[in-house]
Amino acid sequence: MRTTPPAAMPAFRGFEESSSDGVCAMVHRLKITALNYQSVCEEQLRAVKWSDYRKLTRGLAAILFSPTELATCSVTGQRWSRAGTATERPVKPALDKAKVQAIISYVTSRFPTVDVSSVKQVLAYKCKENSTALKMKSIRYIW
Secondary structure (H helix, E strand, O other), rough: OOOOOHHHOHHOOOOOOOOHHHHHHHHHOOOOOOHHHHHHHHHHHHHOOOOOOOHHHHHHHHHHHOOOHHHEEEEEOOOOOOOOOOOOOOOOOOOOHHHHHHHHHHHHHHHHOHHHHHHHHHHHHHHHHHHHHHHHHHHHOOO
């Protein structure tokens, strides 16, 4: 198995500049998978677009959370202020706070002009997309 550090691979050069231990170490610390984290990093991080904070946030969310987690949880676990009362729609549980904070910290350190609320907004939209996809998938199985 190849154990080239991500910073040595062309797609990852410079990504460790803003973080002392890099995203692979973050992934390993959070223990997101029982598989070999190095191969997960090399394969999944290769697909992440590092040039835009939105794409980076979405890519890291896809690595750190399963599609089901993204579909059934919200970023904070709190109701959106204009969503109505609790009797209309149940509040989704929050995503793992440590993972969310790791994404926010990494993205805001890599893109200093991006604020925390912008990263959370991208994460919320990613959750909404996965929720819609899961609903559409379940509708297809019914028919």
